[in-house]
Every structure is written in structure tokens, then in C-alpha cells.
Amino acid sequence: MTVCILGGMQEQAYAINSNQQKSEAGIFKFLKKKDKKVENEDVKDTEKKKTKLKNYDEVITTEAISKHGVIDIHRVKKDYYFELDKNLLERDFLLVNKISKVPTEINELGFNKGINYQNLLIKFELDTILEKVWVKTYKATYSSKEGDAITKSFEDNYISSIRESFDLSCLGKDSTSYVFKVNKVFDGSEKSLNDLFGILGMPGSAVTNLSKINEVKSFPKNALVKSLLTTKAEGITVSVEVTTNIVLLDEKPMKPRFADKRVGFFSTKQFYFNDDQQALENRELVTRWRLEPKEEDVKRYLAGELVEPQKQIVYYVDPATPAQWRQAIKDGINDWQVAFEQAGFKNAIIAKDAPVNDPDFDGDDVRYSMVTYAASSQANAMGPSVVDPRSGEIIEADIIWWHNVMTALQSWIRIQTGVIDSRARANKFEDEHMAHAIRFVSSHEVGHTLGLMHNMGASYAYPVDSLRSKTYTDKMGGTAPSIMDYARFNYVAQPGDGVENITPQIGIYDIFAIGWAYKWNNKTNPWDELNDQTAMIRKHETDPLYHYGPQQDGKNTIDPSAQSEDLGDNSMHASRYGLKNLRRIVPQVESWTYEEGQDYEKAGKMMMGIIGQWFTYANHVVTNVGGVYLDQPVYGERKAAYNHVEKAKQKDAIKFLLDEVIDIPEWLTKADIYNKTYPIKESPIGDIEYAPTTLFRDLHARIFYSLLQKERLLRMLENEAKNGDEAYTVANMMNDLHKGIFKKTIKGLKLNVFDRQSQKNFIDALIITQNKAMEKTTKKTLHASCSCSLHKHMPVLCDYSVRNDKMFGEKVDSDDSKNFQRNVFYSTMNRVSDAVSMKRGELMKIRDLLKKRLVIKDEATRYHYNDLIMRIEEALNLK
Structure with missing residues (x-):
């Protein structure tokens, strides 16, 4: 076997060893070079008699x-x-x-x-x-230093x-x-x-x-x-x-560059063996294209002059792409040139139309990177690439552009910006307006094919109120310092603010990251580069515009500063602005979707999109409760790896949820459009119309189960253990929820349908989650792995889903794959945690309150209280 040997220490030269002896024995001795041609032919004739092989002309x-x-x-x-x-x-x-x-x-x-x-x-x-x-x-993945004693063992333990x-x-x-x-x-x-x-x-x-x-x-x-x-x-x-x-x-292979967790690049694992180690060296190799100056330009490049690379990165746009979108897609590709100039290269990235009549051109040929246009109902786009696993070199990229991605764009733009941009209100946008959004998606997907992962923490760098400033947004550009965030469109800006720059753009972080990964040097191995690479990061270590926040598990988001689909540095503040705009939109749903003689399907779907946006804001806020700001400090920095969300912010998050979600506003529950259509969700079996009470009951339940999930409560207990009275505790949260959810009960008032279903959902979540915590535990792996074959084998890099929630008929976001998500483990020994005690204590407190209110005259409310008392007593085994 050929041994792949990459140097394991800084002083080693980077090399691949392929000096295995190849067998030339047996029937092919005649393949050895001879001085005499006649002797070769004699040997050949003799050996052919000993083999079953046919003559070449007999086969070909x-x-x-x-x-x-x-x-x-x-x-x-x-x-x-x-x-x-x-x-x-x-x-x-x-x-x-x-x-x-x-x-x-x-x-x-x-x-x-x-x-x-x-x-x-x-x-x-x-x-x-x-x-x-x-x-x-x-x-x-594994290699060993040539000439070291351990390399013999390496060859025996890592055979092909x-x-x-x-x-x-x-x-x-x-x-x-x-x-x-x-x-x-x-x-x-x-x-x-x-x-x-x-x-x-x-x-x-x-x-x-x-x-x-x-x-x-x-x-x-x-x-x-x-x-x-x-x-x-x-x-x-x-x-x-x-x-x-x-x-x-x-x-x-290309000289690799070692990844750094403070800059978000896809990477390839690499482990190095050598005799001088006391532990196996574990590295990650940055996924990137091979960009090198031409030999005659090396001196000019090292002197800081922009030069063209030996080989450009070229993307071809599929001829199947509708003509009106081709230039926008190409512009989204070419926009990255400014970032490569930071790396010292001009004309490094080029977009071209794919040739139509060239018999040698084939979009499936890995010599060509393609933006492939897929005729499909999928509302999606993604940007995977083919990588040389020996070095992390990107060989070719394939951006898949599903035709229906425009439906997602149209929904986002209309719901998030319709109140501040009249162009965004129609059922069908002008080509120029849609092309602008397509350009943004193109740049985002190209970013993935350049090696960049999502930077969900970028948008947190912009203060919420700054997103309402025309001066600030014009200066900074878009909605975040990275187009690799899911910062979508500016839903914070209000009518009259005059904000026009409302679409994500390639930003400060993106330009820095490309410079960090692609800046060429004449060092002989990746170890020699480490100091220079670290210095580039250190230069901006305290600047939030350069911060990288990895994508998190959507079902257990820990860090509220690195969320999908959010804007600004305060979820509650941003969401309140967003709700003001949604409240303005709801009365306009019928007029904005009006088509003479058509049914109300578009209005129903738009209303579901509005409710989805409302629920997205709610989830952004929930993450602050028990949230932890995560960072990646290294020796020499003064950053903390874990900072619990401030007490005031967590308390405000619960207040937001009580005011705007748990107590569902009437502008959402009693919208006039419900007289013509219910909210409509698309599904594989066709459109589904959701009665508002059913829809909101389900969404209420999701919020309560999310708030009471064991990991969140354990993080709050960790905060209390560390910070004492400065922490927002589980007891604080339970008290605030109790006062809000049962405020009418405390006052002895009659409950409406939504009040009753809210209380039932909360108590059901308390009972179910505390019972689950008390179930007999079984041995589980520390981190569950995804069993989906798509996740196992496909480099799915981007999923442009409208919502990260199946309720709204969209895909659950799977970007960057679970391999790249931060794993912070809190959940263990649930049976003996204070979380169970707090849930049981809250159930007892609710039971005592309800027993005092059984004298209420309203029959529906009284029956509701009796039912809840019985549920609680049965759950707690009380007689």
C-alpha cells in the first residue's frame, strides 16, 4: 500500500511518501526495461504462453x-x-x-x-x-512522518x-x-x-x-x-x-491550512503520527480552492501587489436557467471578487454562461463547477463541493438551484419588508426586484462552495435600533456583517425610517475570512503558518463584526447570539419591532393577494407565513431563557467560553412570551381574513387549512415544551450555581409564568377558549416532562447521531427553508450538518435534578390556586379547573 505521510511537527517538510516497493515478479517480469529490444520480445512471447491473457487485438x-x-x-x-x-x-x-x-x-x-x-x-x-x-x-485522515519508527506500525494498522x-x-x-x-x-x-x-x-x-x-x-x-x-x-x-x-x-497534494474554530470554514480531519509525540496530533484542514500566484508574479504578490492566480475559480451557469435570472446569479458569484482581493488576488473568481454547443462540455464533468438549475417544487438552494480529502482542496463545486426557491424569497420579502417597500406587496414581483434577492442567494451559496460555513452569530453585531437607521445600514450594508448568516431581510425597520439597504450582502466578516483562508505564503508546511494565521484573528478578537457564531441544533439552541433568521443584538427588542410590522400587514393580506376571480389560497398561505414569522420571533426569544453566550477563547485572550444571558434579558424574554405569544394577541387570532380562508399549509398530500384555535393550541404547546425542556432548566441551574442571586433561576421563571398564565384565575375572572387551552398546555407540559425525567434511564450515547441517509452521505450545505419548523410545511434546517455544531452537554441524572422538584412544586401551587377558584360561576371555567385538578392529582399520585 502507498502510505500517506504528512509531516507531524512544525520543522517537518510537508510531503507525501509513495515509495512502497511494487511487485514486478511473476508473469510480468518482461515489463522490466531491457537494453535489447529483441530480448524483450523473446521474453514477451515466452511469458504469454504461461498466461490466459488474450492478445490486445482479440479484446480491443x-x-x-x-x-x-x-x-x-x-x-x-x-x-x-x-x-x-x-x-x-x-x-x-x-x-x-x-x-x-x-x-x-x-x-x-x-x-x-x-x-x-x-x-x-x-x-x-x-x-x-x-x-x-x-x-x-x-x-x-491519518498519516505518519516518513523515516520515524512509528511509521512501520502505521503501515500495519492503516492498510487499504x-x-x-x-x-x-x-x-x-x-x-x-x-x-x-x-x-x-x-x-x-x-x-x-x-x-x-x-x-x-x-x-x-x-x-x-x-x-x-x-x-x-x-x-x-x-x-x-x-x-x-x-x-x-x-x-x-x-x-x-x-x-x-x-x-x-x-x-x-495542495499544502493544507489548519482550521481555527474562530473562523467558520468547513474542514477535513487529519491526524498525524510521529516519534516525538506524547499524544496523537489532531488537526482540521481548511476546505478551500488552490489559489497560488504564477511563478513570475510571486515577488510582486509577496510585496502586496494584486496578481491573478495560476488558475481562476470559474463557475458556469446552467443553460436551463431562465434568462432573466442568469445575470443576477453571475453577479452573486462575481461579488466575491472583493473578498479575494483581501487575499491578494484579482480576477480570482469568474462567472460564465455554460457553452451550449460544445460537445466536450458536460455539467456533470468535475472539471466544471456548475450552478445547476433544477426544475422542481423544492423551495431550496444548496452549495456543496468536491474535496480532495488529503489536503482539503476544493476540486469542483455544484450549486443546486431549485426553481421554487423564489417562492421562499417572495414570502420572506413580502412579510418581512412589505410595510416599508411597496415593491414587495404583489403576488408576483417585478423581475428587477426578484433578481436582487436571487443575487443575494447566489452569493450565499457561492460562499459555501468557497468553504465558508454559516456564521449565525454575525447579525448580533448590529444594534437593533441601528437597523432602523438609513445612515448606518447604507454604511454597513445589508442586515449583518456576513452573508453567511441567515439574516434574511430587514424586518426591524419601520415605515418612515427611510431604510433602503434591506438585503443581506457580502460583509466585513466574509472579506476577512476569505483573506484568512486564501492568503498565499511561501512557507513549506502548515505548521509554519500558524503564528501568522493566529495574528490575523488576534487583530480583530474584540470586534463583534469579525465574530463567528456556529450554527446550532435547532431543537436545542443554546446561544441566543447565534440564531437562524434573527436580526440585531436583542431578540426581544427586534421581535417587538417585527410584530409591529406584522400587525400592519394582517389587515392588508386580502388586498395584497387579490386576484379577480381567484380563490383565497394565496391569502391563506400568506397568513400562514405571517403566523410562521410570529412564531419564529417567539423562538428567538425563548432561546434567551437559560441561554448561554458561547465563544472559542484561546490562550492569551481574555474572552470567556460561557457567559449566561443577563438576568434582565431573561426576565424580559418571559415577559415578551406572556404578552405576545402565550396571551395570543387578537390581531392574530381574530383576523378578518379568517372569514374568507383559514391559514393554509402546503404538504405532500395537498394544502391543509388550519382552524385558528387548533393551530395556536399546537404552537402554544411547542412553546411550553421548549421552555420546560430539561437542557434549558439544567443550564439555568448551572447559572444559579455559578452566579447565585445574579442569575435568572428556574424558580424566577416558574413564578413569572405562573403570574402570567394564571393572571385571570388569580383575579377570579372568566377564561376564554385561548386562556383555557393555554393553561392546559402548560400543565400538560409540566406533567409530561416531569414524568419523562422520572422514567427508568437507559444507557445512551453522549450525542445522538442522525440516522438519515441524506445526512450521512450528502454534503448538504444549505437549505433555504422558509421556517425551521415542520408546522409550516418546510424542511427542518440541516445546514452545516451536525458534525459542525457545538456540543455543550448539560443533560444527565435528570431524576435527581432540581428541575423535577420545581415542576412538581409548580403543579402543587397550581392545584392549590384552582381549588380556591372552584366557586366561579362560569361553567366552562369551573369544569376546566376541575379537570386540571384531577390531572394534577393523578400525575402526582395524590389522593
Whole structure:
């Protein structure tokens, strides 16, 4: 096997060791160079008598149709042969499987043309005894220092695995290449190199008599095979066209750059062994393109002059893209040039229209980075890339642009900015207005393909009231210092503020991050760069505009300063402004969606979008309760890793929830539009109309279960243990909730339907969560892993869902994958935590209050109280 050896200490030179001895014994002794041509031919004739191999002309006949390139591919009738030069044995190839065409069933699941679903690092190895070519796979995650004693152990403990084998058919014409038949791995017979249906989570394998090889191509650095694979499952037949690229990687990988948690880049794990260690060195390699100055420009570059890179980053826009959006998508790509100038390069990133009549151009070819336009009902966009796992080098990028993403954009823009921008009120926007939003999405997705992860903490750098300032927003640009935040559109600005710059833009953080990752130097290894890279971060360590806040688990968001879809540095303040605008919009729903002779479907969907925005604000506020500001301090900095949210902010969060969510405002519950249509949610089975009482009962329950979740209460207890009376405690929260939820009960007043369902939801959440905490515990892993096959195998980088909530018929946000989220563990020993005591104490307090109010004359309220008393006593086993 070839050992991948990267230097493990700062003084080492970065290198790859490929000096394994290759066997030349057995029937191929004649391949050794001889001085005499006649002697070579005599040996060749002698050896051929000892093998079953056919002559080249017997295999690759005159009927062969051949494609010449890095691997020559020959088609002889229905058989396909690879001809591999001997110099490519043991070389690293990256096998990249992509979807090319899909049927309706796959399209509806969000799997479309351009999606890269499987990558494998492979090597071809010759077995002279068995006359086979092995395909081996290995992980480039581990390496060892060349010449160290431990490297022998490394070679024994990290061998390559055989993934596939091919019987050798013949030698090449000049006996310096090997020919083998490859049908089985491309026609569906074997899934060793293409497990399409397994990765899609579909039962069964490809049906071989319904699958075939469609086309082959070969180029100097890569070969590709297009296949049509069909499977049958539960009476449904599904055929998918896929493209397998086999890419020859450079013998010398790009010099990697070590990741830093304070700058948000995707990364590739790497572990280094060497004799001088007392512990295995664990690093992350930044995912980035190889940008280097031309040799003649190195001196000018190092002197600070802008130069063009040896190889530009080029994105091609799919010809299938509607003409009116192409320029906006290209502008979103070209906008990143300003960031690359920070790294010292001009004209580093270029957008082009894909050629239409070039027979060699294929969007599925990994030589080309594509913005692929997918005809689909998915309201989404994403930006994955193909990465060399040895170094983190991005080889190619695929931005998938689903056609229906414009419905998400139109909904956000209308609901978030309609009151301050008359252009945003129509059912269909002017092309220029929509193109402006498309440009923003294009830039965001390109950012992912440049290696950038979401920076959900960026928007926290802007003070809420500054978002109402025309001067400030014009100067700073957009809604956050990073376009990689989900800062969407400016919902804080009020009518009359005059704010016009309301769309996210490439900002200060983005420019800094690109400069940090792409600035070239002539250092020999990544260890030598560390001081310079750290100094760049240190320069801005106290400036919030340069802060990176990683994406969090949407179900258990800890840090309120790094949330999806929020704006500004105070969730309550921003949300109150947002609610003022929503209150202005609700009476306009009918007029804004009006179409003569049409039904009220658009109005119902818009109303659901408004309720979704209201609920999004509520969730932003909830995160402040028991919230912890998370940071990534290093030695020498004065930052704290964990700062609990201020007591006053947490108390204000509960007040907001009581005033604006738990006590649902009548402008939302009694909207006039409900006389014409209920809120409508889209679903796979069709539109669903939600009665307001049913909808708000469900949303109430979600808020209560979120507030009472064990992790939140345990964080509050941690805060109390650390800060005492300065903390907002669980007792404080329970008292505030009690006074708010039962304020009418305390005063002896009659309850309406929403009052009663609010109290029932709260008590139900108390009972269920405390009972769950008392259940017998079972051994669990520290962090649950996602079982979704999509998450396991696909580099899904961006999901432009309208809401992070299934109630509103949208995908749950899966960006950056759980591998990149911060894991702060609080939940353990729930049975003996104070959280259970507080919940039981609150239930007893409620029971005592309700018993005193059973004399109320209103029958519905009295029955409600009796019911709650019985529920509490049954839950607590009281008699």
C-alpha cells in the first residue's frame, strides 16, 4: 500500500511518501526495461504462453469505439474496458458519483441533477499472480512522518481495503498498460463503487436487466461514465441517471491550512503520527480552492501587489436557467471578487454562461463547477463541493438551484419588508426586484462552495435600533456583517425610517475570512503558518463584526447570539419591532393577494407565513431563557467560553412570551381574513387549512415544551450555581409564568377558549416532562447521531427553508450538518435534578390556586379547573 505521510511537527517538510516497493515478479517480469529490444520480445512471447491473457487485438477489436484520456475507455459492442497506464498504478484517484437525471419520485424528495452523493478515494493495484486489478480504498485522515519508527506500525494498522476487483483481459499494445472489463460496476450489477439506492435510503439494489451504461468520456485528468440505474420497491419502478467521475489527483497534494474554530470554514480531519509525540496530533484542514500566484508574479504578490492566480475559480451557469435570472446569479458569484482581493488576488473568481454547443462540455464533468438549475417544487438552494480529502482542496463545486426557491424569497420579502417597500406587496414581483434577492442567494451559496460555513452569530453585531437607521445600514450594508448568516431581510425597520439597504450582502466578516483562508505564503508546511494565521484573528478578537457564531441544533439552541433568521443584538427588542410590522400587514393580506376571480389560497398561505414569522420571533426569544453566550477563547485572550444571558434579558424574554405569544394577541387570532380562508399549509398530500384555535393550541404547546425542556432548566441551574442571586433561576421563571398564565384565575375572572387551552398546555407540559425525567434511564450515547441517509452521505450545505419548523410545511434546517455544531452537554441524572422538584412544586401551587377558584360561576371555567385538578392529582399520585 502507498502510505500517506504528512509531516507531524512544525520543522517537518510537508510531503507525501509513495515509495512502497511494487511487485514486478511473476508473469510480468518482461515489463522490466531491457537494453535489447529483441530480448524483450523473446521474453514477451515466452511469458504469454504461461498466461490466459488474450492478445490486445482479440479484446480491443476493430469494432471498438475508444475514448482516450487519463484512462482510455473502449466500447466493444456491449462491453466496456478501461485501459490503465502502469504509471497510474498506486496513484490517488477520487471517484465522484453525481445525479444527472431523475424521475418524479426522486425529484419530490429533493434529489436532483447535480447532487454529489458519494465520493471515494481509490487506488488501482496490479496483482501479477492472480492477474487482477484491485480497486482499493483508504482514508487519508491519518498519516505518519516518513523515516520515524512509528511509521512501520502505521503501515500495519492503516492498510487499504479492497473494494472491487477486475480480471485482467490483456496487456496494452506496448505492454505498458492493462486492460480490464468494467461493466459490472456501472451497469448496476455491483454497488461497490456506486451505492446509489442504498445512499438514497431506498430498499433493494439496481435491477440489472433494467439498467445500462449510457455514455463514456475520457479527458487528460478525469474519465466519466454515465449509467441508467433502475430499482423496484413496493411496486414502484424508479430509474435514475448517474455520472461517475474518476479524477486523477495531483501526486503532490495542495499544502493544507489548519482550521481555527474562530473562523467558520468547513474542514477535513487529519491526524498525524510521529516519534516525538506524547499524544496523537489532531488537526482540521481548511476546505478551500488552490489559489497560488504564477511563478513570475510571486515577488510582486509577496510585496502586496494584486496578481491573478495560476488558475481562476470559474463557475458556469446552467443553460436551463431562465434568462432573466442568469445575470443576477453571475453577479452573486462575481461579488466575491472583493473578498479575494483581501487575499491578494484579482480576477480570482469568474462567472460564465455554460457553452451550449460544445460537445466536450458536460455539467456533470468535475472539471466544471456548475450552478445547476433544477426544475422542481423544492423551495431550496444548496452549495456543496468536491474535496480532495488529503489536503482539503476544493476540486469542483455544484450549486443546486431549485426553481421554487423564489417562492421562499417572495414570502420572506413580502412579510418581512412589505410595510416599508411597496415593491414587495404583489403576488408576483417585478423581475428587477426578484433578481436582487436571487443575487443575494447566489452569493450565499457561492460562499459555501468557497468553504465558508454559516456564521449565525454575525447579525448580533448590529444594534437593533441601528437597523432602523438609513445612515448606518447604507454604511454597513445589508442586515449583518456576513452573508453567511441567515439574516434574511430587514424586518426591524419601520415605515418612515427611510431604510433602503434591506438585503443581506457580502460583509466585513466574509472579506476577512476569505483573506484568512486564501492568503498565499511561501512557507513549506502548515505548521509554519500558524503564528501568522493566529495574528490575523488576534487583530480583530474584540470586534463583534469579525465574530463567528456556529450554527446550532435547532431543537436545542443554546446561544441566543447565534440564531437562524434573527436580526440585531436583542431578540426581544427586534421581535417587538417585527410584530409591529406584522400587525400592519394582517389587515392588508386580502388586498395584497387579490386576484379577480381567484380563490383565497394565496391569502391563506400568506397568513400562514405571517403566523410562521410570529412564531419564529417567539423562538428567538425563548432561546434567551437559560441561554448561554458561547465563544472559542484561546490562550492569551481574555474572552470567556460561557457567559449566561443577563438576568434582565431573561426576565424580559418571559415577559415578551406572556404578552405576545402565550396571551395570543387578537390581531392574530381574530383576523378578518379568517372569514374568507383559514391559514393554509402546503404538504405532500395537498394544502391543509388550519382552524385558528387548533393551530395556536399546537404552537402554544411547542412553546411550553421548549421552555420546560430539561437542557434549558439544567443550564439555568448551572447559572444559579455559578452566579447565585445574579442569575435568572428556574424558580424566577416558574413564578413569572405562573403570574402570567394564571393572571385571570388569580383575579377570579372568566377564561376564554385561548386562556383555557393555554393553561392546559402548560400543565400538560409540566406533567409530561416531569414524568419523562422520572422514567427508568437507559444507557445512551453522549450525542445522538442522525440516522438519515441524506445526512450521512450528502454534503448538504444549505437549505433555504422558509421556517425551521415542520408546522409550516418546510424542511427542518440541516445546514452545516451536525458534525459542525457545538456540543455543550448539560443533560444527565435528570431524576435527581432540581428541575423535577420545581415542576412538581409548580403543579402543587397550581392545584392549590384552582381549588380556591372552584366557586366561579362560569361553567366552562369551573369544569376546566376541575379537570386540571384531577390531572394534577393523578400525575402526582395524590389522593
